[in-house]
Amino acid sequence: MTITPPPAPEAAGPRVPRTPRGARTRARLLEAAEHVFATVGYPDASIVKITEEAGVALGTFYVHFAGKKEIFDEVVGDLSHRVRQAMSEASGRGRTRIEAEREGFRAFFRFTAEHPALYRIIRQAEFVSPEAMRAHYASIVDGYAEGLAQARERGDIRAVDPTVAAWALMGAGELIGMRWILWEQADDIPEHIYEALMDVVQGALAPTTTDERPAR
Amino acid sequence: MTITPPPAPEAAGPRVPRTPRGARTRARLLEAAEHVFATVGYPDASIVKITEEAGVALGTFYVHFAGKKEIFDEVVGDLSHRVRQAMSEASGRGRTRIEAEREGFRAFFRFTAEHPALYRIIRQAEFVSPEAMRAHYASIVDGYAEGLAQARERGDIRAVDPTVAAWALMGAGELIGMRWILWEQADDIPEHIYEALMDVVQGALAPTTTDERPAR
Numbered sequence: 001m002t003i004t005p006p007p008a009p010e011a012a013g014p015r016v017p018r019t020p021r022g023a024r025t026r027a028r029l030l031e032a033a034e035h036v037f038a039t040v041g042y043p044d045a046s047i048v049k050i051t052e053e054a055g056v057a058l059g060t061f062y063v064h065f066a067g068k069k070e071i072f073d074e075v076v077g078d079l080s081h082r083v084r085q086a087m088s089e090a091s092g093r094g095r096t097r098i099e100a101e102r103e104g105f106r107a108f109f110r111f112t113a114e115h116p117a118l119y120r121i122i123r124q125a126e127f128v129s130p131e132a133m134r135a136h137y138a139s140i141v142d143g144y145a146e147g148l149a150q151a152r153e154r155g156d157i158r159a160v161d162p163t164v165a166a167w168a169l170m171g172a173g174e175l176i177g178m179r180w181i182l183w184e185q186a187d188d189i190p191e192h193i194y195e196a197l198m199d200v201v202q203g204a205l206a207p208t209t210t211d212e213r214p215a216r
Numbered sequence: 217m218t219i220t221p222p223p224a225p226e227a228a229g230p231r232v233p234r235t236p237r238g239a240r241t242r243a244r245l246l247e248a249a250e251h252v253f254a255t256v257g258y259p260d261a262s263i264v265k266i267t268e269e270a271g272v273a274l275g276t277f278y279v280h281f282a283g284k285k286e287i288f289d290e291v292v293g294d295l296s297h298r299v300r301q302a303m304s305e306a307s308g309r310g311r312t313r314i315e316a317e318r319e320g321f322r323a324f325f326r327f328t329a330e331h332p333a334l335y336r337i338i339r340q341a342e343f344v345s346p347e348a349m350r351a352h353y354a355s356i357v358d359g360y361a362e363g364l365a366q367a368r369e370r371g372d373i374r375a376v377d378p379t380v381a382a383w384a385l386m387g388a389g390e391l392i393g394m395r396w397i398l399w400e401q402a403d404d405i406p407e408h409i410y411e412a413l414m415d416v417v418q419g420a421l422a423p424t425t426t427d428e429r430p431a432r
Contacts, residue, residue, distance in 0.1 A: 041343045043259035123339045127257045134399065137391075158419065161412035164392065168416050171391030172384035175353075179383050183350065196377035200384050203374065204420040 001087055001104040001144055001166075001173055017064065026064045028054040030078055033071045038117035042072060042128045073132045076125055079118050080136040083111045084143060091147070097156040100147070101201055105173055109189040112177040119174075119182055141166045148205075157205040169201060217303055217320040217360055217382075217389055233280065242280045244270040246294055249287045254333035258288060258344045289348045292341055295334050296352040299327045300359065307363070313372040316363070317417055321389055325405040328393040335390075335398055357382045364421075373421040385417060 017023045032054035036045045047068055051058050065071040090107030094100030112118060125133035141163065148162035180186060180193050233239045248270035252261045263284055267274050281287040306323030310316030328334060341349035357379065364378035396402060396409050 120342060123342050126336060126339050137395070160416055160419070161408075164409055164412035165416050167391050167395055168388035168413055171387035171389070173387070175383045175387030175390065176380065179353070193377075193380055196380035197384055200376055200381050200420045203376070203422075204416045206419075208424075 001091070001101065001108055001140075001169060022063075025054075025056055025060060028056065029061060029064055029071065030075060034075050034079065034115075034117045034121065037072060037075060037124070038120045041120075042068075042124050069129065072121075072125075073129050076121060076129065076132040076136055079115065079121060080139060083108065083115075083118060084140055086111045087140075088143065097151045098198075098202055098206070101205070102198055105197065105201070106189075106194070108173050109177055109181060109194070112181045113187050113189075116182055116185075119178060137170070140170060144170065151205075155207060158207045160205065165204065169204065172197065172200065217307070217317065217324055217356075217385060238279075241270075241272055241276060245272065245277060245280055245287065246291060250291050250295065250331075250333045250337065253288060253291060253340070254336045257336075258284075258340050285345065288337075288341075289345050292337060292345065292348040292352055295331065295337060296355060299324065299331075299334060300356055302327045303356075304359065313367040313370075314414075314418055314422065317421070318414055321413065321417070322410070324389050325393055325397060325410070328397050329403050329405075332398055332401075335394060353386075356386060360386065367421075371423065374423045376421065381420065385420065388413065388416065 017026050029050060033045070033050045036049050036053055040049070045068065047061050048058060050071070051061050061071075065074070086107045087104045091100040091104035094103045122133055122136055125136070144166035145162040148157065148160065148165055151157045152159060152162060176189070176193065176197050180189050233242050245266060249261070249266045252265050252269055256265070261284065263277050264274060266287070267277050277287075281290070302323045303320045307316040307320035310319045338349055338352055341352070360382035361378040364373065364376065364381055367373045368375060368378060392405070392409065392413050396405050
């Protein structure tokens with residue numbers, strides 16, 4: 001999955017800390033919240049648990065966030081921004097389109113291994129904050145589809161619909177990551193699974209030598 | 217997505233109704249639970265809500281199910297069985313492998329449109345009942361991979377890894393269905409989106425005329 005660089009995160013909400021210390025506290029709260037939401041789930045996550053995990057006073061929470069839903073949305077936005085950034089940086093290193101795809105998928109799997117919270121949090125967002133979940137998917141797809149459209153323009157890939165291909169390949173990466181990283185609690189995707197997926201991706205995207213595909 | 221016929225649902229738990237009336241009540245409870253879990257989510261779903269929606273007495277619930285987790289697992293198993301059955305019947309109508317794929321995906325999208333609960337329930341199963349979620353995915357993939365392995369044997373598709381390709385294409389179908397059916401609350405997938413996805417699927421699976429793929 002290859003994506004263009006993400007824009008800066010949305011305006012960081014109403015409460016931007018003015019001091020370095022405030023910024024550190026805010027970051028600690030976000031990190032703690034990521035862990036608590038991923039571990040116990042949104043309904044059982046409490047602000048008390050988050051502040052205890054972050055080691056800050058309960059009252060301090062409200063200096064930075066209006067409530068549980070607000071910090072949840074920021075955790076989703078933050079994870080989403082970081083995974084896009086990792087994929088964008090990696091895919092920029094590919095010299096050809098297929099190389100860029102390989103690097104992008106690899107970065108996605110690496111991020112998944114390091115942040116298993118990504119899946120668990122995005123999936124519960126469907127109930128808790130559907131708008132945050134849609135924004136996450138849409139921002140990944142936008143960048144990905146743009147990259148595919150440019151590659152198609154150059155003749156580097158065949159004439160797929162860039163948006164549909166982006167959703168389809170993102171879905172492929174998501175379930176492969178779920179199966180071979182999350183379920184196995186693995187540090188990385190097994191190499192032969194990665195190569196088998198890249199073979200499918202290359203088949204889906206690589207230009208054919210003839211216009212006619214085999215009519216099966 | 218083409219799958220072999222699913223086995224009969226797992227032994228229906230400890231409480232199989234002995235009378236037609238009992239079976240009808242049990243089916244009503246399952247249907248009500250599907251709706252309640254999909255609408256308010258597992259944490260807010262109560263047995264009272266489910267029995268009210270089913271129009272049966274609270275005590276009757278416990279004749280059929282041991283508790284909330286047990287009926288949730290049965291709802292997942294039931295949805296999973298039905299979507300596999302729909303896909304298997306449809307793909308059996310395809311005369312070629314690509315036709316079978318087309319029919320299988322179409323049946324999956326139709327089922328998604330008729331049962332939006334499938335997504336919402338499977339996604340929350342990640343927290344509520346990870347074993348039910350894994351069983352759902354694994355049973356779809358097993359049948360799908362078996363079909364791909366047979367097609368590969370016959371030379372109908374190229375030498376993809378059947379299991380990896382099954383997970384990847386299932387992921388593609390899942391996100392396309394989420395984007396164009398669930399998010400749009402649509403009755404069916406738009407035809408041009410379906411054709412664009414089929415183009416990607418065909419590229420991923422169709423045999424190439426030469427062994428060497430373009431080295432991009």
